[in-house]
Amino acid sequence: MSSFIIPILILIIIFYGMYKKINIYEEFLSGAKEGLHLMYNIIPPILAMTFAINIFLKSNIINTTILILKPILSFIPIEVIPMAILRPISGTATLAVLSNIFSIYGPDSFVGRLASTIQGCTDTTIYVLALYFSSIKISKTRYALFVGLFADLMGIIASIIVVSLFF
Amino acid sequence: MVNIIWFILIAIGIIYSILTGNISLINDEIILSGKSAFNLIISMLEVTVLWMGLLKIAETSGLLNKFAKIISPILSKLFPDVPKNHESLDYISSNVAANMMGLGSAATPFGLKAMQSLQNININKKEASDAMITFLVLNTSGVTIIPTTVIALRLAYNSINPAEIIITSIIATIISSISGLTLDYLIRRHHR
Structure with missing residues (x-):
């Protein structure tokens, strides 16, 4: 079902463009050019963030952090704590944890369902924030990180409650 | 703020691995990091350029x-x-x-x-x-x-x-x- 979404969306875009009698090919090229320019601007931030995030992840400090946070985060099942910590930083790292959880506990276990819900309900807040703000050269982000992480935490708590009630 | 996040991620990462004797892992990461960023950029590049093109059609129409x-x-x-x-x-x-x-x-x-x-x-x-x-x-x-x-x-x-x-x-x-x-x-x- 979801495999239809993108192709149909593209069909609608080109049909509507033809219907409005615009040169869709020329428009596509001019947009693509803009996209290239946009990418050019975000290459340095992506490189910078990937570098910092990878060093952080490779240092293995996450495992120590989990031990420290375990008493504070005791309401979160221990298996999904790495996910909760990694989720705002790195999308690929969280996916790796998620597939690890699936392979150990199975996708239909409580932990599997909970991890799936957490993955589906939040985003890589720190990464997105860094990328979006540095693409327009904003250095003062004010309370953005605080509110973003608060929303993530609420999402995780909501996931635990909803999954416990639902299944 | 991004400034501080960036500093914290790198500083904690390097200091922690020096303390735990894992510095060789970090060394590998520093060398390989450009490569993983490059792969991410390439995969983002095609999607971004394609969707910005389609978005432009949708915008003009x-x-x-x-x-x-x-x-x-x-x-x-x-x-x-x-x-x-x-x-x-x-x-x-x-x-x-x-x-x-x-x-x-x-x-x-x-x-x-x-x-x-x-x-x-x-x-x-x-x-x-x-x-x-x-x-x-x-x-x-x-x-x-x-x-x-x-x-x-x-x-x-x-x-x-x-x-x-x-x-x-x-x-x-x-x-x-x-x-x-x-x-x-x-x-x-x-x-x-």
């Missing part, structure tokens, strides 16, 4: 604007500082729509474009505007309706019902978004 009109009553409540019919609202609505359908990679170009046009109406170009923060909260609290990646991964691990987590995800997402937006609203009102 007026389709984007038509779509934005449908959700603009909600958006104008969330972004009181953005002038009505401003182009940034079109991009924001495209970003939200792409996120809703779980098309994260397609959502990013729209999001970047939205930030760019919000920057055009930003007074202090060094500082994030209220609208930018609201948009980021809306974006990162994840308004996903169909979490495609998760469903695909569950399917790969032989889940009996891969899509059963859609409803729990939607409920959790809504709670996360509403609490984020509420806090954002309270802070904004407090600042005035």
Whole structure:
């Protein structure tokens, strides 16, 4: 079902463009050019963030952090704590944890369902924030990180409650 | 802020691995990091260029604007500082729509474009505007309706019902978004 979404969306875009009698090919090229320019601007931030995030992840400090946070985060099942910590930083790292959880506990276990819900309900807040703000050269982000992480935490708590009630 | 995050990630990473005697891992990472960033950039490049092209068609033909009109009553409540019919609202609505359908990679170009046009109406170009923060909260609290990646991964691990987590995800997402937006609203009102 979801495999239809993108192709149909593209069909609608080109049909509507033809219907409005615009040169869709020329428009596509001019947009693509803009996209290239946009990418050019975000290459340095992506490189910078990937570098910092990878060093952080490779240092293995996450495992120590989990031990420290375990008493504070005791309401979160221990298996999904790495996910909760990694989720705002790195999308690929969280996916790796998620597939690890699936392979150990199975996708239909409580932990599997909970991890799936957490993955589906939040985003890589720190990464997105860094990328979006540095693409327009904003250095003062004010309370953005605080509110973003608060929303993530609420999402995780909501996931635990909803999954416990639902299944 | 990004400045501090960047510093903390690198400083903690390197100092911690020196203390735990894992510095060789970090050495490898420093050398390989450019490569993994490059791979990410290449995979983002094709998606961004393609979707920016398609977005341009939708923009010129007026389709984007038509779509934005449908959700603009909600958006104008969330972004009181953005002038009505401003182009940034079109991009924001495209970003939200792409996120809703779980098309994260397609959502990013729209999001970047939205930030760019919000920057055009930003007074202090060094500082994030209220609208930018609201948009980021809306974006990162994840308004996903169909979490495609998760469903695909569950399917790969032989889940009996891969899509059963859609409803729990939607409920959790809504709670996360509403609490984020509420806090954002309270802070904004407090600042005035």
